[in-house]
Amino acid sequence: MITQRISKTQAAFFVAALLIFIALLTGIKMNANWVHTFDQTIINLIRQFSPSKTAFFKAYTVFFNTLPIMIVVVVGVAVLFMYKFYRIGFFFLLIPLVGSIINVGIKDMIDRARPQTNQLLHYGGYSFPSGHSAIATLVFGSIILLVQRLPIPRYVKWLLIAILLFAILLVGISRIYIGVHYPSDVLAGFCLGFIVITIGQFVFKIKKT
Numbered sequence: 001m002i003t004q005r006i007s008k009t010q011a012a013f014f015v016a017a018l019l020i021f022i023a024l025l026t027g028i029k030m031n032a033n034w035v036h037t038f039d040q041t042i043i044n045l046i047r048q049f050s051p052s053k054t055a056f057f058k059a060y061t062v063f064f065n066t067l068p069i070m071i072v073v074v075v076g077v078a079v080l081f082m083y084k085f086y087r088i089g090f091f092f093l094l095i096p097l098v099g100s101i102i103n104v105g106i107k108d109m110i111d112r113a114r115p116q117t118n119q120l121l122h123y124g125g126y127s128f129p130s131g132h133s134a135i136a137t138l139v140f141g142s143i144i145l146l147v148q149r150l151p152i153p154r155y156v157k158w159l160l161i162a163i164l165l166f167a168i169l170l171v172g173i174s175r176i177y178i179g180v181h182y183p184s185d186v187l188a189g190f191c192l193g194f195i196v197i198t199i200g201q202f203v204f205k206i207k208k209t
Helices: 009-030 033-046 051-063 066-082 086-110 131-149 156-178 182-203
Strands: none
Touching: 009 086, 009 182, 033 066, 033 156, 033 182, 051 156, 066 086, 066 131, 086 131, 086 156, 131 156, 131 182, 156 182
């Protein structure tokens, strides 16, 4: 049964993420005013520049470029294989890969241009959904599943999970701050990552504990 691998809470979040993603995709394709209002409201909150914030977000967002993330995944898979956690290792390898492929396919389908105002770093390609936000959700989300299985005190697990969730959120904020994504791109990236990782958790039979 699905509930053996995915909790009712996660199933509810999965449905919510799917509905939000569909709403954003439809709104962007229809050039809906509510999407523009949402984007501009969040942009005005986040893009308050200072030298220290600019330096931090530039460095932070670059860490989630393809090469650094590939290194994290390869090292993680190597460690999991070394300890003979083969199924979890393949999960950690394949889920980010599959998610990235899906992300690129949706980008090409939606064909949304990136913001053109005051970009602090240059990135090519299309804007929707945010690949950095999706990959951060996929990689750190996979690590969260591993943390949930560790034989450590519950409060330590929750502390680690909170740190990982905050790290994911910061990726989305960094993409908006440096001006290469709209907030709707970032939210869609988070949703897509969660959708893929939940399906992957079910397929690979990865239980939370």
